Each structure stands twice: as structure tokens, then as C-alpha cells.
Amino acid sequence: MSVVFERPHALIDVPTHYCPGCTHGIVHRILAEVIDEMGIEGNTIGVCPVGCSVMAYDYFNCDMIEAAHGRAPAVATGVKRTNPDKFVFTYQGDGDLAAIGTAETVHSATRGENIVVIFINNTIYGMTGGQMAPTTLPGQVTQTTPFGRSPQLAGYPVKVCEMLSQLTGTAYAERVAVDSVPHIKAAKKAIRKAFENQKAGKGFSIVEVLSTCPTNWGLTPLEAIKRLQDEMIPYYPLGVYKDVEEGVFPAEGGNE
Amino acid sequence: MATTEILLAGFGGQGILFAGKILAYCGLMDNKELSWLPSYGPEMRGGTCNCSVCISDEPIGSPLVLTPDILVVMNQPSFDKFVKDVKPGGKVFFDSTMIEASTDRTDIELYGIPSQQMADDNALKGGSNIILLGKLLKETEICSLDTMKKAIEKVVPPKKAALIPNNYKAIELGMNA
Amino acid sequence: MERNLMKGNEALAEAAIRAGCKCFFGYPITPQTELAAYMAKRMHKAGGVFLQAESEIAAINMVLGAASTGVRAMTSSSSPGISLKSEGVSYIAGSDLPAVIINVERGGPGLGGIQPSQADYWQATKALGHGDFQLLVYAPASVQEMVDYVVKAFDRADKYRMPAMILADGLLGQMMEPVSFPEINPDAYDKSGWAANGHNNARDHHIINSLYLQPDELERSIIDRYKRYEIIKETETEAELYLTEDCDILLCAFGATARVVKSAVNTAREQGIKAGLFRPKTLWPFPVKEINEAAKNAKALLSVEMSMGQMVDDIKLAINCSKPVEFFGRTGGVIPTPAEVLAEIKRIGGTL
Numbered sequence: 145m146s147v148v149f150e151r152p153h154a155l156i157d158v159p160t161h162y163c164p165g166c167t168h169g170i171v172h173r174i175l176a177e178v179i180d181e182m183g184i185e186g187n188t189i190g191v192c193p194v195g196c197s198v199m200a201y202d203y204f205n206c207d208m209i210e211a212a213h214g215r216a217p218a219v220a221t222g223v224k225r226t227n228p229d230k231f232v233f234t235y236q237g238d239g240d241l242a243a244i245g246t247a248e249t250v251h252s253a254t255r256g257e258n259i260v261v262i263f264i265n266n267t268i269y270g271m272t273g274g275q276m277a278p279t280t281l282p283g284q285v286t287q288t289t290p291f292g293r294s295p296q297l298a299g300y301p302v303k304v305c306e307m308l309s310q311l312t313g314t315a316y317a318e319r320v321a322v323d324s325v326p327h328i329k330a331a332k333k334a335i336r337k338a339f340e341n342q343k344a345g346k347g348f349s350i351v352e353v354l355s356t357c358p359t360n361w362g363l364t365p366l367e368a369i370k371r372l373q374d375e376m377i378p379y380y381p382l383g384v385y386k387d388v389e390e391g392v393f394p395a396e397g398g399n400e
Numbered sequence: 401m402a403t404t405e406i407l408l409a410g411f412g413g414q415g416i417l418f419a420g421k422i423l424a425y426c427g428l429m430d431n432k433e434l435s436w437l438p439s440y441g442p443e444m445r446g447g448t449c450n451c452s453v454c455i456s457d458e459p460i461g462s463p464l465v466l467t468p469d470i471l472v473v474m475n476q477p478s479f480d481k482f483v484k485d486v487k488p489g490g491k492v493f494f495d496s497t498m499i500e501a502s503t504d505r506t507d508i509e510l511y512g513i514p515s516q517q518m519a520d521d522n523a524l525k526g527g528s529n530i531i532l533l534g535k536l537l538k539e540t541e542i543c544s545l546d547t548m549k550k551a552i553e554k555v556v557p558p559k560k561a562a563l564i565p566n567n568y569k570a571i572e573l574g575m576n577a
Numbered sequence: 578m579e580r581n582l583m584k585g586n587e588a589l590a591e592a593a594i595r596a597g598c599k600c601f602f603g604y605p606i607t608p609q610t611e612l613a614a615y616m617a618k619r620m621h622k623a624g625g626v627f628l629q630a631e632s633e634i635a636a637i638n639m640v641l642g643a644a645s646t647g648v649r650a651m652t653s654s655s656s657p658g659i660s661l662k663s664e665g666v667s668y669i670a671g672s673d674l675p676a677v678i679i680n681v682e683r684g685g686p687g688l689g690g691i692q693p694s695q696a697d698y699w700q701a702t703k704a705l706g707h708g709d710f711q712l713l714v715y716a717p718a719s720v721q722e723m724v725d726y727v728v729k730a731f732d733r734a735d736k737y738r739m740p741a742m743i744l745a746d747g748l749l750g751q752m753m754e755p756v757s758f759p760e761i762n763p764d765a766y767d768k769s770g771w772a773a774n775g776h777n778n779a780r781d782h783h784i785i786n787s788l789y790l791q792p793d794e795l796e797r798s799i800i801d802r803y804k805r806y807e808i809i810k811e812t813e814t815e816a817e818l819y820l821t822e823d824c825d826i827l828l829c830a831f832g833a834t835a836r837v838v839k840s841a842v843n844t845a846r847e848q849g850i851k852a853g854l855f856r857p858k859t860l861w862p863f864p865v866k867e868i869n870e871a872a873k874n875a876k877a878l879l880s881v882e883m884s885m886g887q888m889v890d891d892i893k894l895a896i897n898c899s900k901p902v903e904f905f906g907r908t909g910g911v912i913p914t915p916a917e918v919l920a921e922i923k924r925i926g927g928t929l
Contacts, residue, residue, distance in 0.1 A: 185776075185778065186775055186776050186777040186778035186779070187775040187777060188775065189645075189646070189773055189774065189775060191642070198788060199788070201784045201786055202784070204782070205782050206775070206776070206782055207773035207774065207775055207776055207782050207783045207784075208773065208782065208783075208784050208785070208786075209641075209642065209645045209773050209784075209785040209786075210672070210784070210785065210786040210787060210788055211638065211641070211642075211668075212638060212641075212664055212665065212668050215634065215635070215638035215641075215665070218630070218634070218635040218636075218638035218639050218641075218642065219638050219639070219641050219642035219645070220642060221628070221635075221639050221642060222600070222602065222638065222639035222640060222641060222642025222643035222644070222645070222646075222650065223642040223643065223645065223646055223773075224642075225600060225626045225628060225639070225643065226599055226600050226626055226642075226643040226646055226648045226650075227646050227648075227774055227775070230774065230775050247631050247632055247634075247635065248631070248634075248635050248638070250631075251630075251631035251635065421582075421753070424582060424753055425582060428580060428582050428755055431580075433755070434582075434754065434755065435752055435753065435754050436582070436752060436753035436754075437748065437751060437752040437753075438751055438752075440607070440608055440691070440747070440751055460754070460836070461836050461837065461839045461840030461843070461915070462836050462837040462840045462912075462914075462915055463748070463752050463754075463833075463836065464748070464837075464912055464914075466914055466916075554582075
């Protein structure tokens with residue numbers, strides 16, 4: 145009997161702490177599948193954020209480093225610069241990447257840091273119990289926007305892919321979602337492309353994954369998927385925002 | 401020899417730190433203990449600038465020169481500020497083109513030479529500081545001419561090595577002034 | 578050995594490269610900028626990485642990343658920048674990573690000034706970040722010691738898997754002195770048991786982490802760390818004792834201030850006053866045995882610092898408040914003069 149479906153080796157066989165219906169599990173899985181398919185688990189180093197995926201170091205089978213809140217791209221820079229032959233990725237949420245870690249995100253992108261950033265955008269701070277995130281939609285109710293996010297009071301959401309695609313050092317920026325089978329397939333393809341970019345030395349690659357947080361949104365998992373489709377995708381359109389086929393650095397001389 | 405404490409002072413851009421470095425290297429060449437300490441501030445050009453150099457047979461204590469044995473001074477404000485601090489019996493070398501030596505001190509020796517004018521007359525742009533070092537070399541026991549020439553070779557950056565003969569000439573002018 | 582004439586900041590950089598430092602991450606700040614500039618020029622030739630980070634915070638976290646892979650890594654700054662790094666330093670300590678941090682101190686608090694200061698003594702020895710942890714803190718007093726202690730800091734950081742700091746000041750950073758470089762073995766410690774540099778399918782995955790959600794697990798990790806600290810307190814203290822055998826008054830000073838004090842002690846001796854100098858070279862661990870030895874015949878102690886007296890409490894604790902401990906200091910970037918210190922010696926000496 146042939147095996148047609150199994151757990152990726154890069155994903156350790158342990159129960160995760162994620163809530164039922166949370167899409168972290170899907171993203172973990174497709175990321176692990178890419179690592180398996182490329183055969184790079186032994187020379188990959190992952191960097192975890194502070195947020196719901198803070199304990200992802202217990203789930204991925206490659207070497208893992210836990211960073212301070214928002215600092216994962218700086219930690220990844222330190223790893224990649226001293227180990228240029230290794231694959232390095234960060235896995236960050238919206239608060240981590242687009243609020244407290246904005247400077248680290250923007251500057252690792254503009255340096256063309258040859259790393260992969262997996263960015264989970266679920267428009268809320270999950271781990272701390274549902275506060276406003278930099279990506280919280282206008283009108284969205286959270287613990288700290290009890291009357292809905294008011295742009296006058298709390299400003300507008302950060303559109304990360306749009307912003308980073310303006311930087312010369314960004315080689316690849318794509319926004320995907322994990323709400324349906326076709327979208328999940330596209331998300332995996334994007335993650336694969338980001339890692340292939342790193343292999344080819346093209347520069348900074350980010351895959352923004354529109355995700356759900358049923359618990360803090362106060363919705364069932366299915367309702368959460370529907371909100372992602374009806375409210376998030378119209379505000380955060382899916383697609384490729386930047387793709388520099390030849391990489392961000394001139395062929396000779398590099399970035400030194 | 402006890403510690404010789406040297407203070408060099410002037411405007412930024414006059415080569416105060418450079419002259420101090422030459423003296424420091426003289427100490428290094430002669431295998432002495434030494435220290436070189438610049439003043440540092442937010443202004444990059446044109447502000448006041450001074451530099452402490454200590455040369456000794458013993459380890460240097462405080463590298464900050466407050467009461468110099470030798471004062472090398474290249475502008476009026478620095479002369480007015482530091483001449484009162486010179487140790488009794490100390491020596492002051494100054495550019496008489498730039499400085500009017502008004503002091504009532506009689507317990508120090510004043511050596512004023514028109515080093516800026518001499519530099520201009522001899523096409524030694526920016527050589528006033530080195531001319532003063534030449535005078536210092538002649539009037540003190542700081543080191544030999546040979547040592548100072550070696551020190552100059554060390555301090556002048558390789559890409560400006562063509563300027564070394566000019567520095568020798570400036571030393572010579574100072575010694576004969 | 579060949580004597581070179583170098584600025585303290587440059588000597589720190591050169592010593593780090595020779596000690597096998599493979600990467601430097603920094604951000605410009607007076608009065609330590611020459612260090613970064615030197616690294617920028619030299620690091621590439623030495624086969625290492627120099628990167629100017631977007632902030633002090635990013636720089637220390639780049640150090641964390643590089644150190645996680647088992648590479649010798651360093652950052653440097655001056656007082657306000659060190660405050661920004663404190664988050665990362667705490668994470669480095671909590672993750673049991675070796676790293677070297679240089680503080681070329683300037684006056685504070687706030688933006689403070691840019692002249693030499695020692696007012697980060699408390700920050701360095703007590704609280705450079707949140708949580709239960711310590712750094713090894715070395716206080717060089719000459720350009721040569723800058724070199725020697727950078728080498729030692731890398732070695733001990735690796736040995737004990739903890740951050741080590743060189744606590745210098747603007748005076749030491751800016752001054753030039755003759756210096757020579759020792760032979761160094763940067764590969765003395767095997768990091769293959771913990772480094773997260775890719776398992777190459779040959780071992781289990783390594784995790785570099787400071788998070789323990791179970792209180793008893795976190796407590797255990799801290800207690801393990803504090804056991805190491807006990808060994809360090811026992812074996813790593815260093816101090817200079819100068820004319821202490823018969824001294825009536827024992828001056829206590831570290832770093833650049835100790836040089837000023839030494840000049841004052843010499844003058845006091847010439848004038849028949851039995852003064853001595855205790856100079857801690859390690860600020861954490863504080864040299865308790867050594868100060869008790871130095872103070873055994875003294876009638877009073879005088880701490881001289883470029884701060885408002887941050888070392889005084891450590892001195893009192895070390896001698897169990899058995900003798901009066903006086904204080905004289907200048908702060909805000911003012912360097913005390915030998916004459917001022919001598920006057921203090923006489924003021925206190927007169928009452929002995």
C-alpha cells in the first residue's frame with residue numbers, strides 16, 4: 145500500500161497550543177511541506193516571534209530561535225549574515241511585524257536581507273486576548289477598540305505588502321489567504337517561491353497570509369473563514385505586489 | 401626623566417591633533433610610556449581643539465594634562481586660557497603671527513615664532529603646527545631629530561607620503577627660527 | 578611584542594577581531610563611533626561581517642541571532658544606546674548565549690552629554706534589562722587593558738554562556754596609548770551541543786529560547802544560571818592593589834578615574850600620607866576578597882568615581898560596613914583632577 149498522505153517531517157508530531165479553528169496549523173503545515181519538498185530541514189534556521197506562534201520552536205523540526213517581540217528580522221539578519229549558506233525564515237504576526245517591529249521589518253527589507261518572512265495577518269493581537277493590531281480593520285471591535293476601530297482615534301491599518309513593495313530591497317511580496325483549498329495551494333506556492341528566492345540569493349521575500357482568529361473575533365471557525373473572505377480580502381487584496389525576477393542586487397559586486 | 405606633560409591647543413583644522421600625534425609617536429619610537437588624549441566635541445571644524453600628550457619612563461597616570469610642562473598654542477583664546485596653567489619653569493611655544501603674547505608670568509619661557517607666516521612664505525600650506533614642533537624640538541629634550549623624523553613617517557598617512565619632505569622642511573625651519 | 582599606538586576605541590575593535598569576533602552590529606553614537614568605523618574597514622578583510630543596524634535594538638538582536646549559531650558576536654555603544662540594548666541583553670542572558678557588549682560611557686541621564694562618565698555602573702552591574710541575570714563586567718583602565726579584557730570577555734562569555742560587558746568611558750575610548758596584541762585561541766569552546774546553525778539531519782533540532790511558561794521550569798533555569806554565577810564570583814574576580822599593604826586611607830576607583838586617583842595617591846605618599854588604591858577590574862563579580870585584603874589596615878575608604886557614587890554601596894557591602902566609606906566624585910562628564918582627589922585625601926586623612 146502506498147502512502148498518499150503523511151505529516152511533513154519538518155513538523156514535529158506534538159499537539160500544538162493553537163485554538164480550534166485557528167489557521168496557524170494550516171500555515172505551519174504548508175511551510176513544513178515546502179521545507180520537506182526542498183529537502184532543506186537540516187540547513188534551515190527558523191525565528192519565532194512573540195505572539196500566538198511564540199512556541200513554534202516546539203513544532204518545527206529545524207533549528208529554531210525565539211526572538212524578542214518584533215525583533216525576528218534582526219535576529220534573522222544576524223543568523224543569515226553569519227551563515228549565508230543556510231535558509232533562514234521568520235514567522236511573525238501582525239503586532240510583531242507591523243507595530244513593535246516595524247523598523248526591523250522595513251530595514252531588513254530595504255537591505256534586501258536574503259531571508260523569508262512569513263507574515264500572519266489576522267487583524268488582531270491573539271495571544272494577549274484580542275487587542276487592536278496595526279492591521280485591525282476600520283470599525284472592527286477589539287478589546288482596545290470596544291466601539292470599533294475609529295480612524296480618527298486609532299489611525300488606519302498598515303498595508304504591509306503594499307508598503308514593502310515600494311522598497312528596492314524587497315524581491316518578492318505576495319499576499320495570500322488560507323480560507324479555501326485553491327487559496328491554500330496558492331499560499332504554499334508563494335512560500336515555495338520565497339524559499340527558492342532565498343536559494344537564488346534574490347533578496348527579501350515576504351508572504352503575507354490572511355488568517356483567522358475565531359476565538360478573539362468571537363466567531364465560529366466557519367464564520368471566521370467567511371469574515372476573512374467578506375471583509376479582509378476586499379481590504380487586503382490578494383496577489384503579487386512585487387516580484388523581481390533577477391533579484392534586487394546587481395549581478396556583480398553584491399551589496400558590500 | 402619624570403613625566404613630560406604637553407598641551408597643544410588651537411582652532412580645529414590647524415593640525416593640533418596631528419602635531420600631538422607626532423609627539424606621541426616620538427615617545428613610542430623612543431620606547432617610552434605615553435598617552436595622547438584629544439578634546440572631543442560636537443563641532444567638527446573651526447571650534448576650539450586641544451590635545452594632551454604625556455611622555456614618561458613610568459606608566460602614565462591621568463592622561464589629561466591640566467598643568468603642562470610644555471604648551472604649544474596656535475590661537476589667542478587658547479593662549480589666554482592655558483598660559484596661566486603652565487608649570488613654573490615650563491615652556492610655551494606659540495605662533496606670533498596669530499597671538500599677541502600678553503602675560504604677566506615671568507616664571508615661564510615664551511618662544512614665539514611667526515610660524516603661520518613662515519609656512520606661507522615657504523609654500524608649506526598647513527605647516528605652521530610642524531614649524532612649532534621644530535622649535536619645540538630645539539628648545540627641549542623631548543627627543544632627537546631622528547626620532548621626530550621617524551614619527552612623522554608613521555603619522556603621515558601612506559597616501560600622503562609625498563608630503564613627508566615638506567614636514568621635514570617645516571621642522572628644519574622651526575629649529576632654525 | 579610590537580607596540581602599536583592606537584585609540585582605545587580602535588584597540589577594542591582590533592582586539593575583538595583577533596579574538597575571533599566574526600560579526601559586529603552597531604549604530605553610530607559619540608564617543609564610541611571610531612570602533613564601528615574601524616570594524617567597517619577591517620571586518621571584511623578578516624572574513625567577518627560588519628553591519629550598521631537601523632537601531633541599537635536591531636543591533637543587539639542581530640548579535641543574538643549570530644550568537645545563536647555559535648559565532649562570536651559583538652556590539653558597542655555609549656550610554657543612551659546601551660539603554661536601548663537592554664531588552665536584547667536580557668534575552669541573550671535568558672537564552673544562555675555568549676556575546677560581548679561594549680559601553681564607552683558618556684554622561685546621563687537622558688541625552689546627557691558626550692564627555693566621559695561612569696554613571697552606568699548600576700546599569701551594568703545590577704540591572705541591564707529585566708529579570709534575574711548578571712553580566713560579566715570588566716573595567717579596563719588603559720588601552721592595553723581594553724585589548725586584554727576584550728579577549729577575556731569573549732573567552733569567559735563562551736565559557737559561561739553569558740553576555741560580558743566592557744565598561745569603558747569616553748576618555749579611554751578617545752585616548753591613544755601603546756598597545757600590543759597577545760596570541761589568542763578563539764576556538765577554545767565547543768558549541769556544537771547547543772548552537773542553532775542547522776542540524777544537517779545529524780542531530781535533534783536545537784532551540785535557542787528564553788521562554789518558560791511553567792514557573793517551576795523557569796525557576797530551575799534561573800537557579801542553574803545562578804549556580805554558574807556562584808562559580809564566577811569564586812573564580813573570576815580581578816583587582817589591582819596599589820600601595821595597600823600599609824595604607825591608612827584606601828581609595829577605591831575603577832577605569833579612567835583610577836588613573837587620576839593613582840596620581841593623587843603617589844603625590845600623597847610623597848607628602849607622607851599613607852594612601853593606597855584598590856582598583857576593581859571586574860565590577861561584576863565585585864572583588865570582595867580583594868577589597869578586604871586591601872582594606873585590612875585602612876582606617877577609612879574613599880570611593881572616587883565619575884558618577885554620584887554608584888560603587889559606594891558595593892564597597893560597603895563588601896567590607897560589611899566595617900569601616901567608614903567616604904565618596905568624592907565628579908559627574909556629567911567632568912573628570913576629577915588629581916589635585917581635587919588629593920584635597921579629599923587630606924580632608925579625610927586629617928580626621929584619621
